[in-house]
Amino acid sequence: MALASTKRVRIYDVAQAAGVSIATASKALNDTGRMTEETRSRVKAAANSLGFRPNAMARALIQRRTFTVGLLTNDTYGRFTLPLMAGVSEQLVDHGVSVFLCSIEDDPALAKIHVDAMLDKQVDGIIASGKRIDRRLPVDLSQLDIPVVYAFTDGPEDAVTLVSDDYQGSMQAMQWLRELGRSRIVHVTGPQTFASVGERARAYHAVQGGDGLVMHGSWSEAWGHEAVARLWARKGDTPDAIFCGNDQIARGVVDALRERGLDVPGDVSVIGFDNWEIVAAATRPPLTTVDMNLKELGREAGRLVLALAEGKAVEPGVRKLPCQLVVRESCGGGLRS
Amino acid sequence: MALASTKRVRIYDVAQAAGVSIATASKALNDTGRMTEETRSRVKAAANSLGFRPNAMARALIQRRTFTVGLLTNDTYGRFTLPLMAGVSEQLVDHGVSVFLCSIEDDPALAKIHVDAMLDKQVDGIIASGKRIDRRLPVDLSQLDIPVVYAFTDGPEDAVTLVSDDYQGSMQAMQWLRELGRSRIVHVTGPQTFASVGERARAYHAVQGGDGLVMHGSWSEAWGHEAVARLWARKGDTPDAIFCGNDQIARGVVDALRERGLDVPGDVSVIGFDNWEIVAAATRPPLTTVDMNLKELGREAGRLVLALAEGKAVEPGVRKLPCQLVVRESCGGGLRS
Numbered sequence: 130m131a132l133a134s135t136k137r138v139r140i141y142d143v144a145q146a147a148g149v150s151i152a153t154a155s156k157a158l159n160d161t162g163r164m165t166e167e168t169r170s171r172v173k174a175a176a177n178s179l180g181f182r183p184n185a186m187a188r189a190l191i192q193r194r195t196f197t198v199g200l201l202t203n204d205t206y207g208r209f210t211l212p213l214m215a216g217v218s219e220q221l222v223d224h225g226v227s228v229f230l231c232s233i234e235d236d237p238a239l240a241k242i243h244v245d246a247m248l249d250k251q252v253d254g255i256i257a258s259g260k261r262i263d264r265r266l267p268v269d270l271s272q273l274d275i276p277v278v279y280a281f282t283d284g285p286e287d288a289v290t291l292v293s294d295d296y297q298g299s300m301q302a303m304q305w306l307r308e309l310g311r312s313r314i315v316h317v318t319g320p321q322t323f324a325s326v327g328e329r330a331r332a333y334h335a336v337q338g339g340d341g342l343v344m345h346g347s348w349s350e351a352w353g354h355e356a357v358a359r360l361w362a363r364k365g366d367t368p369d370a371i372f373c374g375n376d377q378i379a380r381g382v383v384d385a386l387r388e389r390g391l392d393v394p395g396d397v398s399v400i401g402f403d404n405w406e407i408v409a410a411a412t413r414p415p416l417t418t419v420d421m422n423l424k425e426l427g428r429e430a431g432r433l434v435l436a437l438a439e440g441k442a443v444e445p446g447v448r449k450l451p452c453q454l455v456v457r458e459s460c461g462g463g464l465r466s
Numbered sequence: 467m468a469l470a471s472t473k474r475v476r477i478y479d480v481a482q483a484a485g486v487s488i489a490t491a492s493k494a495l496n497d498t499g500r501m502t503e504e505t506r507s508r509v510k511a512a513a514n515s516l517g518f519r520p521n522a523m524a525r526a527l528i529q530r531r532t533f534t535v536g537l538l539t540n541d542t543y544g545r546f547t548l549p550l551m552a553g554v555s556e557q558l559v560d561h562g563v564s565v566f567l568c569s570i571e572d573d574p575a576l577a578k579i580h581v582d583a584m585l586d587k588q589v590d591g592i593i594a595s596g597k598r599i600d601r602r603l604p605v606d607l608s609q610l611d612i613p614v615v616y617a618f619t620d621g622p623e624d625a626v627t628l629v630s631d632d633y634q635g636s637m638q639a640m641q642w643l644r645e646l647g648r649s650r651i652v653h654v655t656g657p658q659t660f661a662s663v664g665e666r667a668r669a670y671h672a673v674q675g676g677d678g679l680v681m682h683g684s685w686s687e688a689w690g691h692e693a694v695a696r697l698w699a700r701k702g703d704t705p706d707a708i709f710c711g712n713d714q715i716a717r718g719v720v721d722a723l724r725e726r727g728l729d730v731p732g733d734v735s736v737i738g739f740d741n742w743e744i745v746a747a748a749t750r751p752p753l754t755t756v757d758m759n760l761k762e763l764g765r766e767a768g769r770l771v772l773a774l775a776e777g778k779a780v781e782p783g784v785r786k787l788p789c790q791l792v793v794r795e796s797c798g799g800g801l802r803s
Binding site (some may be wrong): 145151154164168199207211214227232237243247349350358381385407 | 484485487489501502504505534536542544550551554555559562565566568571573576579581583584586587588676686687688714718723744748764
């Protein structure tokens with residue numbers, strides 16, 4: 130870069146002169162971060178005496194300092210956290226920002242240790258993330274001096290919170306089944322205690338009508354098998370489509386239907402939820418399923434925490450990000466335009 | 467604790483007086499960490515003038531400072547990294563140590579950014595981790611001033627490296643099949659380019675003899691289906707046991723056998739590898755499989771990086787940690803004692 134060959138005083142020189150790290154020097158000059166007033170004054174004095182020009186700040190911030198964001202999660206299994214983290218990283222790495230992930234399980238003591246470590250290491254912001262959108266992490270982040278964004282977990286009322294739009298995603302799935310001419314659609318899903326289960330069922334009923342059938346069970350293949358056994362043991366019409374609450378249930382449903390000699394999608398269309406590649410792609414036939422776009426949700430969380438760290442205004446409240454139907458072979462119908 | 471109520475001068479007070487963080491104060495007094503000589507002298511002067519007693523150091527180090535370990539991984543899918551991270555965290559959290567995970571993909575530029583961030587934040591050690599034991603991360607950590615431990619990835623010759631013992635784990639699987647009276651055992655596994663595939667095949671041949679059949683393909687359910695189709699299309703004896711290179715292959719093998727009307731384990735015993743709970747437990751019947759004990763491997767990595775950070779001697783070289791056979795229902799035989 131042209132800049133590197135000039136004799137311009139850099140933030141690096143200021144940091145050296147003041148005996149602090151580049152990150153600390155940046156924060157001192159920017160009036161952000163946690164440090165003693167003595168340190169801040171010392172850095173400013175060094176900047177003055179060296180003739181460090183404030184209008185080099187913007188470039189310096191991006192090129193020289195180590196910006197870090199902490200990502201807290203209780204999703205130790207990682208199915209939701211890892212795509213989210215990939216999105217956060219992709220978004221921030223161009224700004225030279227590193228993402229540190231700490232796994233806190235559901236343990237308040239562990240959460241406190243990790244949050245303290247992040248504060249002590251002066252991360253520039255925290256993204257709090259979980260495995261369901263209606264549960265809070267076991268730690269109160271509302272009083273921190275650094276920005277916090279909540280992603281795929283419940284946040285305080287005045288916070289910036291990002292969740293997937295389960296209702297919209299489920300509407301896409303249901304409308305897709307309707308467009309394919311399916312009318313006897315059943316919804317086989319997870320436990321009623323999940324807010325996302327309620328949202329998905331609400332969309333199901335909006336399309337199928339109030340007398341549609343919602344069956345609750347565990348988030349497992351075994352429940353998919355059991356639900357098919359129950360449905361085909363009843364008197365009367367059998368379903369021509371099953372909208373499942375996750376891909377594991379859908380996998381069980383597809384296997385159970387095939388083992389009854391029924392053709393998927395010829396006799397019954399099946400849709401999953403999550404687009405968990407390793408399950409959805411290995412199902413025979415591969416699953417059409419709703420993708421929550423967690424990577425994009427992570428990117429948005431990265432954008433927002435960075436904006437907050439830079440002092441920009443961000444409207445608080447819950448933002449619902451759209452899901453997307455990923456069409457494979459379990460419903461019939463062609464590739465979606 | 468009794469300590470908290472005494473008027474003893476704490477590291478906290480020294481840090482306050484010197485205008486540095488607790489971590490920096492600890493490191494300054496301990497002659498570790500990266501900082502200017504001016505900072506180190508300032509901390510020591512503050513400690514002297516306050517009457518901070520060196521023999522309180524050991525307690526102070528544990529109780530007051532923020533010890534952090536960075537975990538680098540290119541396993542973005544997370545199947546291997548997450549249990550490893552859980553083990554590292556479990557081991558270190560009792561010492562008040564936080565673990566920061568950074569995902570570097572296979573991108574050298576990304577790796578450099580994250581390593582620089584970790585150094586800038588003065589982590590006390592780094593654990594480098596990957597998704598296979600015969601590949602290096604795209605970053606050279608051999609010249610760092612802080613300790614580095616390699617876990618489930620290839621490390622430099624003079625480094626401390628931890629890997630799972632694929633040979634021993636595979637011997638357990640093969641001997642288990644033999645004890646159950648199986649003799650026509652076939653090995654259906656992943657690509658030949660993986661060192662772990664070679665180790666597992668070596669154990670297979672040690673038990674089955676040189677003329678045993680090893681079939682290489684992808685790490686997928688689809689390959690399990692195809693391998694069964696090929697085996698049952700051949701002339702001559704069909705296998706009475708299939709030792710699979712991972713749980714996904716085993717899942718495909720079990721499904722394919724059932725669809726041919728064969729009973730697992732009555733007609734054919736099947737063993738997987740990885741003990742990937744979500745696959746192994748959902749297979750019908752649930753898979754007997756080899757667990758690489760990655761959580762224990764993580765614990766050991768945590769123990770060793772902490773020992774190195776505390777200045778203790780640790781013998782360099784590759785340590786192979788034992789795998790363990792987890793017995794479910796796909797082989798027959800009872801619970802293992």
